[in-house]
Amino acid sequence: xxxxxxxxxxxxxxxxxxxxxxxxxxxxxxxGRYQVNSRIPSVRELAADCEVNPNxxxxxxxxxxxxxxxxxxxxxxxxxxENAVSLILDxxxxxxxxxxxxxxxxxxxxxSMDISQVVELYNQYIKSKQ
Numbered sequence: 588x589x590x591x592x593x594x595x596x597x598x599x600x601x602x603x604x605x606x607x608x609x610x611x612x613x614x615x616x617x618x619g620r621y622q623v624n625s626r627i628p629s630v631r632e633l634a635a636d637c638e639v640n641p642n643x644x645x646x647x648x649x650x651x652x653x654x655x656x657x658x659x660x661x662x663x664x665x666x667x668x669e670n671a672v673s674l675i676l677d678x679x680x681x682x683x684x685x686x687x688x689x690x691x692x693x694x695x696x697x698x699s700m701d702i703s704q705v706v707e708l709y710n711q712y713i714k715s716k717q
Contacts, residue, residue: 604639605646612651613675616667623671626664627657654678 602610615621627633630648634641648665651657656671668674695705 605643605650608637608644608647609650612647613656616656616671617675621667623667623669626666629664
């Protein structure tokens with residue numbers, strides 16, 4: 588839920604706060620807390636809840652709007668777009684492919700691990716979650 592205070596909500600990394608807020612909203616959309624065409628918190632509500640400057644929230648909402656994840660009904664508020672979940676998953680797959688996989692592949696190479704070992708570990712992980 589976005590109603591956590593300040594630093595408690597923020598991911599501990601170098602990502603700008605506006606982007607952390609945008610990603611948290613994306614988490615809430617993917618997890619079903621915000622449904623398609625439902626209203627999300629206003630700029631003022633979110634800024635107060637997260638104890639951040641409203642301009643930071645505006646920047647988050649601009650990023651989400653530019654990526655077509657939310658849309659604005661002028662005078663009413665911001666709403667979750669029809670294709671928000673698929674757009675978020677596409678963005679996250681791209682981020683995973685470009686940011687995380689190269690690091691994983693480098694570590695695999697350094698550890699002399701092949702893909703079959705990783706697949707086995709992944710399968711064990713999936714079984715442990717069931």
